[in-house]
Amino acid sequence: MSKEYETVIGLEVHVELATKTKIFCSCSTAFGSAPNTHTCPVCTGMPGSLPVLNKKVVEHALAVGLATGCKINQYSKFDRKNYFYPDNPQNYQISQLYLPICHDGGIEIETESGKKTIGIHEIHMEEDAGKLVHDDWEEVSLVDYNRSGVPLIEIVSEPDMRSAEEVIAYLEKLRMIIQYLEASDCKMQEGSMRADVNISVREQGAEAFGTRTEMKNIGSFKAIARAIEAETVRQIDLIESGERVVQETRRWNDQQGYSYAMRSKEDAQDYRYFPEPDLLPLVISDAYLQQLKDRQPELQDEKFARYLSEFGLPEYDAKILTSTKKLADLFEDTVKLCGKPKKVSNWLMGETMRLLKEHEMDPEDLGFSPGNFAKVIDLAETGTINGTVAKEVFEQVFTSDIDPEQYVEEHGLKTVNDEGALRDVIAKVIQEHPKSVEDYRGGKEKAIGFLVGQTMKAMKGKADPGIVNKILKEML
Amino acid sequence: MKLLSLTAVELGKKIKAGEVTAEEAVLASMDAIEAKEGQVHSFVTIDREGALKQAREVQNKIQEGILTSPLAGVPVAIKDNLCTKGMLTTCSSKILYNFIPTYTAEAVRNLERAGAVILGKTNMDEFAMGSTTETSAYGVTRNPWNTDHVPGGSSGGSCAAVAAEEVCYALGSDTGGSIRQPSSFCGVTGLKPTYGTVSRYGLIAYGSSLDQIGPIAKDVSDCAAILEAIASHDKKDSTSILRKDLDFTSGLTEDVKGMKIGIPRDYLGEGLDAEVKEAVLASAKKLEEQGASVEEFDLSLVEYAIPAYYVIAAAEASSNLERFDGVKYGYRTKEYEGLHNMYKKSRSEGFGTEVKRRIMLGSFVLSSGYYDAYYLKALRTKALIKQAFDRAFAKFDVILGPAAPSTAPKLGESLKDPLKMYLGDIYTVSVNLAGLPAISLPCGLDKKGLPIGLQIIGDCFQEKKIIRAAYAYEQAGTYQRSPLAEQ
Numbered sequence: 001m002s003k004e005y006e007t008v009i010g011l012e013v014h015v016e017l018a019t020k021t022k023i024f025c026s027c028s029t030a031f032g033s034a035p036n037t038h039t040c041p042v043c044t045g046m047p048g049s050l051p052v053l054n055k056k057v058v059e060h061a062l063a064v065g066l067a068t069g070c071k072i073n074q075y076s077k078f079d080r081k082n083y084f085y086p087d088n089p090q091n092y093q094i095s096q097l098y099l100p101i102c103h104d105g106g107i108e109i110e111t112e113s114g115k116k117t118i119g120i121h122e123i124h125m126e127e128d129a130g131k132l133v134h135d136d137w138e139e140v141s142l143v144d145y146n147r148s149g150v151p152l153i154e155i156v157s158e159p160d161m162r163s164a165e166e167v168i169a170y171l172e173k174l175r176m177i178i179q180y181l182e183a184s185d186c187k188m189q190e191g192s193m194r195a196d197v198n199i200s201v202r203e204q205g206a207e208a209f210g211t212r213t214e215m216k217n218i219g220s221f222k223a224i225a226r227a228i229e230a231e232t233v234r235q236i237d238l239i240e241s242g243e244r245v246v247q248e249t250r251r252w253n254d255q256q257g258y259s260y261a262m263r264s265k266e267d268a269q270d271y272r273y274f275p276e277p278d279l280l281p282l283v284i285s286d287a288y289l290q291q292l293k294d295r296q297p298e299l300q301d302e303k304f305a306r307y308l309s310e311f312g313l314p315e316y317d318a319k320i321l322t323s324t325k326k327l328a329d330l331f332e333d334t335v336k337l338c339g340k341p342k343k344v345s346n347w348l349m350g351e352t353m354r355l356l357k358e359h360e361m362d363p364e365d366l367g368f369s370p371g372n373f374a375k376v377i378d379l380a381e382t383g384t385i386n387g388t389v390a391k392e393v394f395e396q397v398f399t400s401d402i403d404p405e406q407y408v409e410e411h412g413l414k415t416v417n418d419e420g421a422l423r424d425v426i427a428k429v430i431q432e433h434p435k436s437v438e439d440y441r442g443g444k445e446k447a448i449g450f451l452v453g454q455t456m457k458a459m460k461g462k463a464d465p466g467i468v469n470k471i472l473k474e475m476l
Numbered sequence: 477m478k479l480l481s482l483t484a485v486e487l488g489k490k491i492k493a494g495e496v497t498a499e500e501a502v503l504a505s506m507d508a509i510e511a512k513e514g515q516v517h518s519f520v521t522i523d524r525e526g527a528l529k530q531a532r533e534v535q536n537k538i539q540e541g542i543l544t545s546p547l548a549g550v551p552v553a554i555k556d557n558l559c560t561k562g563m564l565t566t567c568s569s570k571i572l573y574n575f576i577p578t579y580t581a582e583a584v585r586n587l588e589r590a591g592a593v594i595l596g597k598t599n600m601d602e603f604a605m606g607s608t609t610e611t612s613a614y615g616v617t618r619n620p621w622n623t624d625h626v627p628g629g630s631s632g633g634s635c636a637a638v639a640a641e642e643v644c645y646a647l648g649s650d651t652g653g654s655i656r657q658p659s660s661f662c663g664v665t666g667l668k669p670t671y672g673t674v675s676r677y678g679l680i681a682y683g684s685s686l687d688q689i690g691p692i693a694k695d696v697s698d699c700a701a702i703l704e705a706i707a708s709h710d711k712k713d714s715t716s717i718l719r720k721d722l723d724f725t726s727g728l729t730e731d732v733k734g735m736k737i738g739i740p741r742d743y744l745g746e747g748l749d750a751e752v753k754e755a756v757l758a759s760a761k762k763l764e765e766q767g768a769s770v771e772e773f774d775l776s777l778v779e780y781a782i783p784a785y786y787v788i789a790a791a792e793a794s795s796n797l798e799r800f801d802g803v804k805y806g807y808r809t810k811e812y813e814g815l816h817n818m819y820k821k822s823r824s825e826g827f828g829t830e831v832k833r834r835i836m837l838g839s840f841v842l843s844s845g846y847y848d849a850y851y852l853k854a855l856r857t858k859a860l861i862k863q864a865f866d867r868a869f870a871k872f873d874v875i876l877g878p879a880a881p882s883t884a885p886k887l888g889e890s891l892k893d894p895l896k897m898y899l900g901d902i903y904t905v906s907v908n909l910a911g912l913p914a915i916s917l918p919c920g921l922d923k924k925g926l927p928i929g930l931q932i933i934g935d936c937f938q939e940k941k942i943i944r945a946a947y948a949y950e951q952a953g954t955y956q957r958s959p960l961a962e963q
Contacts, residue, residue, distance in 0.1 A: 041579055045799045047572070048559045048581060048678040050713050080795050082842075084819055091798035143803070272842035274851060277684035277792055279714050 004204035005239075007232045008212075009167055009197060010159035013174060014152050015184045016128065016192040017060045023127050023151035024051030024094065031190060035133075035144035043149035045089030050278050053078075057151040058101070058282065060183040061125050062292050064153060065102030067177050067299060068120050074284040076101045078125075078276040083269055086143050087129040095154075097273045100124035101282070106158075107177065109169040118170045119158030126152050153183075159198065159209065164225040171195065171221055179325045180299050185364065188220050195224060200245070201235045210235070211245040215252045215259060227252040231259060303328055311341035317349055324363045333370035338377050347377060351391060355398045368401040375404040386464050389413045416462050419471070422455075426471055429454045440476055448472055479504040480641040481957065484550045484698045487644050491549035492538060498531035498549030498593055505551045505595055508642045512960055516627075517617050518637035520556045521564045522596035527551065534591045546701050548591030553637045553646040556597040557604055558584050558689065559678040563594070567680050568612035568633075569602045571800045571807045571826030581678025582713065583647065583689045583706040590705040595643055598633030602828045603797065604654055604682040606630050607897050608890045611830040616887060619661060620960035621926050625884040628658030634692045635662040641961035645693040645702055649679055651686045652785050653879070653904025656916035659692055660879035660929020663918045663958060665946070666692040667699040670936050671911035672717035674703075675710030681796040683789035684715075686908040694955060696917060696947040700724040703939065719937065727940030732948040733767030735941075738872035740775035743903055749882040755920040755928040756878045759949060763876075766948055773871070777864050778906065780857050782898055785905035786834075787841050787854035793831075794838025800826065833894065862910040869935035874945050878903055879916040879929035903931060913939045915946050918954055927956070 025042035609632025631648030659666030691702035802808035802822030
C-alpha cells in the first residue's frame with residue numbers, strides 16, 4: 001500500500017524596495033527606462049568606486065522586520081558574495097550573511113485548516129543585479145545595469161509550510177504587510193517580488209527532512225502553487241520507485257507544467273563570503289529603533305478592528321477592504337469626501353470587484369481617484385442619477401477616472417424629475433400596451449414590471465424606476 | 477633644471493611671487509622627464525599637452541587671486557592606481573591597458589582644487605602588489621641613486637620621479653608599506669596617513685581595509701602641506717573619517733623636548749642590515765640630543781604581522797580584482813569560446829604572475845573550510861596587533877624604527893624568492909593592520925651609497941606628532957640629492 005507523505009516547504013522571497021535611489025549610489029531605481037541610463041561608476045563596478053549605504057533601505061528593512069515580529073540585529077554587517085556573471089558588474093554581490101539586520105520572526109497565516117505561524121529565519125539587505133539581454137540574431141549578449149544596485153531584502157522563511165495553500169497564504173500575507181508599510185509594491189510580474197521555493201517530502205510522521213530541491217524565480221502565485229504540486233508528485237514518484245531525490249536547483253516551466261534541473265549541489269559554487277571592507281558595520285541605536293517603531297503605520301489587524309468600530313462595517317466587508325492597502329486607502333479617502341462608509345464599501349465590494357475580475361486586474365492596479373469615486377456615490381445618493389446610470393458612470397470612472405458630474409452633464413444622464421413629462425410618457429406606454437395593462441388589472445402583479453421597463457426605455461434610462469412604478473400604479 | 481631641486485612648497489611660493497609661472501614649472505618637469513626617463517622610467521603616462529593647458533588655467537587663477545594654496549601651480553605626478561578622468565589609468569597592468577576613467581579620484585580632485593597641475597601617471601607594481609616596481613606590465617622603474625637597483629614598491633615610480641627630480645612631489649598609496657619602503661629606497665620622504673584620513677574614492681583597490689593614499693616629497697614640510705590638501709571627509713567613501721585636525725602643517729615645529737620615543741626591540745633583531753640599524757639608532761640619538769627621551773621596548777606580535785597582512789590583503793584583493801573580467805572595460809582576450817572561457821583567458825593573459833599568486837592565495841583563504849583557519853585568524857591577529865600598539869602608545873608619543881630591513885636590492889633579485897620579498901615588509905605592514913600613520917624619511921646612506929629610511933610611527937590621528945619628530949630630525953640637514961637628480 002502506498003505511504004502517506006508530507007510536503008515541507010520553505011521560501012526565500014526577494015522584494016525590491018520602493019526607494020527613489022539605489023542601495024549604494026544615488027542613481028534612480030525607476031523601472032522601464034532606456035538601458036544603462038540609470039548608472040554611475042558605483043553601480044557599473046568601475047575601478048575605484050565605493051558603495052555608500054542608502055539609509056532608506058535600512059528603514060524599510062527594519063519596518064518589515066518589526067512588522068513580522070523579527071528580532072533586530074542592532075549591530076549588523078554587509079558581506080561580499082563572490083561569483084562571476086556579467087549581470088553583476090563587480091563579480092561580487094554586496095549582501096548580508098553573518099549578521100543580517102533582522103532574524104527570528106514569524107507571521108500568522110490563515111487557511112481552511114485554521115491559523116498557523118510561519119517562522120521567518122532572517123531578513124537581509126542586498127543589491128540586485130543588472131539584466132542580460134541575449135540577441136539571438138547577433139549571437140551577442142547585452143547587459144543593462146539600470147537594475148544593478150536596486151535595493152532588495154531577502155526574507156528567508158523557516159521550512160514551516162506544508163502545502164501550496166499555506167505557501168500562497170504566506171506570500172499573500174507577506175505582500176500585504178510590505179504593501180501596508182509601503183516598502184515595496186510587490187508586483188510579481190515586474191519582478192519587484194520574487195520567490196525561490198525550497199521543497200522536500202517526507203513520510204508522514206518522520207522527523208528528518210527529505211532531500212530538498214529549489215525552484216527559482218517563479219512568476220506568479222498561481223505558478224508557484226502549480227510548481228509545488230508538480231514537484232511534490234515528482235519527488236514522491238522518485239521515492240516510491242526506489243530512486244532518490246537529488247539536491248539541486250530546478251527551473252519551473254509554467255506553460256509545460258514541468259520543471260527541469262539547472263544545477264546540482266555538486267556544482268554549487270563556493271561564494272567565498274567575507275565582510276565587505278568598504279562598508280562600516282551598521283549600528284542601529286535604541287533611539288533610532290524606537291523612532292521607527294513609533295512611525296510604523298497601522299497594519300491590517302488594527303485597521304480591521306477600526307473599520308468595525310469606527311465605520312460600523314460588517315466583518316466580511318472590513319476583511320476584504322483591509323486585505324490590500326490600496327483598497328483600504330481608497331475606502332478611507334473616499335469616505336473622507338462623501339461619508340456613507342457602508343455605501344462606499346458596497347461599491348468597492350460589488351461593482352469594483354466585479355470590474356476587477358472582468359478586466360483580470362488586481363486591486364493594486366486600481367487607478368481611479370477617491371474624488372471621482374465619491375462624486376458617483378453622491379450623484380446616486382441624491383437621486384441625480386438612477387442606479388443603472390450610476391453603474392454606467394462608475395465603469396467610466398473605473399476605466400478612465402472621468403469626472404462623473406461632467407460626464408452625466410455631457411451625456412444628459414440626469415434622472416428626469418419633471419412629473420408632468422413622466423406622466424405623459426407613461427400614458428403613452430399604457431396606451432401602447434393594452435395587453436399588459438389588462439393582465440395587471442386582472443391580478444398579474446408582474447406585468448407592471450414590463451410597463452416600468454417600457455417607460456424606462458422611452459425615458460432612455462433617465463427616470464427613477466421607483467417613481468415610475470408609483471405613478472404607473474396610480475394611473476392604472 | 478634648478479626649479480626641480482626646490483621643494484613643492486618652495487616652488488609654490490615662487491609661482492605665487494610671480495618669479496616663475498606654472499607653465500614654466502611644467503616645462504621644467506617635462507625637460508627633466510625627457511632627459512631622465514630613459515634611465516629611471518618613473519612614468520606610465522605623461523600628459524604634456526594636458527599639463528600645459530592646466531598650468532595656463534591655474535596661472536590665471538593664481539593671478540586673479542582665486543587660487544591661494546601653497547601648492548597652486550606646482551606640478552605633481554600621480555600613482556597609476558588613482559583614477560584620473562580622461563587620462564589612462566592602468567595600475568601598471570595589461571588588463572587595464574586601455575582604461576580611461578570617467579571620473580577623478582577624490583584625493584586628486586582635492587589637489588586639483590588646490591591648483592596642482594597633473595603631469596602624468598607613475599609606474600608601480602601591478603595593482604600595487606610588489607615591493608620593487610618590477611611587476612609592472614610596462615617595464616621596471618630604476619632607482620635614481622643607482623639604476624642597477626630597484627626603487628622599491630609599489631609606489632616606486634612616484635618615489636623615483638621625486639628622487640630623480642622629474643617632479644617636486646607625487647602621490648602614492650600604501651597598503652603594506654608601498655609609500656614608506658620606496659621612499660626609504662629612493663631617499664625621499666613619504667607619509668602614510670591614518671586609515672580614513674584621505675578618501676579612497678577613485679583609488680583602485682588592492683586591500684580595501686588597508687589602503688591609504690599619501691604624499692611623497694623631498695621633505696616633511698611638503699608632506700604636511702600635501703596631506704593638508706588631499707585629506708578630506710568624503711561622503712563617497714564610507715570609511716572616510718570626519719576629522720577636525722587636518723591642519724597638519726601646524727605640526728611643523730622643531731620642538732621635541734619631552735617627547736617620548738619608543739624603539740621596538742623586535743624591529744632591531746634578526747634580518748636587519750647592520751648599517752640600517754646603525755643609522756636608525758644614530759637618528760634616535762639625534763632626537764635624544766634635541767630633548768626627546770628614547771627607550772627600547774618589546775612591541776610583540778611582530779612575527780605575526782606578515783602572515784596576517786598577506787592573508788587579509790590577498791583575500792580582499794582576490795575579490796576587488798574580480799571586476800577585471802574582460803566584460804566592461806580593459807583587456808579582453810582575442811579568441812574565446814563562451815563566457816567562461818572568455819573570463820579565464822582574459823584574466824590569465826591580463827594579469828601578471830604576482831597578481832595571480834595573490835588572487836589564488838586570497839581565494840584559497842576565503843574558500844569554504846579554510847575561512848576560519850586563515851581569514852578569521854588573520855582578522856583576530858590584526859585586532860591583537862592593534863592592541864599591542866595601543867599599549868605602546870599609552871607609553872610613547874611615537875615609535876621609531878627602520879622602514880625596511882635593508883637598502884634597495886638589485887633589479888631581478890627579489891622576484892626570484894617571493895617569500896623573502898614579503899619578509900621585507902616586516903616593519904611596515906603592522907602599521908596598515910593597525911590603521912596608524914607613519915612617515916619614512918632619509919637618515920643617511922649605506923656604504924654602497926644607497927639611502928636608508930627612518931620610519932616614525934604615530935598613534936591613530938597623531939600625524940602631527942610624527943610630523944613634529946620627523947621635522948625636528950630633518951633640521952639637521954639630512955636630505956641628499958640622488959646622482960640622477962644632480963644630472
